[in-house]
Amino acid sequence: MNKKLKISIVSFSLLVIAGCSSSSTLENLDYNEKSDKNEKQIIQIDKNLRYISMGRDEDGCMMYQAQSDSMATMQAIIYQNSPGKFSLSKDNSSCL
Numbered sequence: 045m046n047k048k049l050k051i052s053i054v055s056f057s058l059l060v061i062a063g064c065s066s067s068s069t070l071e072n073l074d075y076n077e078k079s080d081k082n083e084k085q086i087i088q089i090d091k092n093l094r095y096i097s098m099g100r101d102e103d104g105c106m107m108y109q110a111q112s113d114s115m116a117t118m119q120a121i122i123y124q125n126s127p128g129k130f131s132l133s134k135d136n137s138s139c140l
Contacts (some may be wrong), residue, residue, distance in 0.1 A: 087124075095122055097128065105139035 069078035087108070092115055095108035106124060110117035123134035 049136045050089070093117070095124075101134075103134070103136050105136065 076133075085106075087095040089095060092106040093110060093112050096107055096111050098121070100106055101121075108122040108124065108130070109119065110122060120132055122130050122132060124130050124140045125135040126138050126140070
């Protein structure tokens, strides 16, 4: 298995584990709303993981990217399909 594939698998696993471990605290997410629509929205998932807004896609769904200072994160688009519910796949009818 090549090195890039191993790194991708590890990054994805960390993202899944971080999502699962913080699922009990999703009701209390720290939303850092910005008044200027050009500033990025930051959603703190736990002390080591946050989602940074990247703007809206063509369907109007907000796109996020995981970011951490202490662990690797998968570089993928994450959607918020309802309050506290994040996924790699979007639900056009309920995305925020």
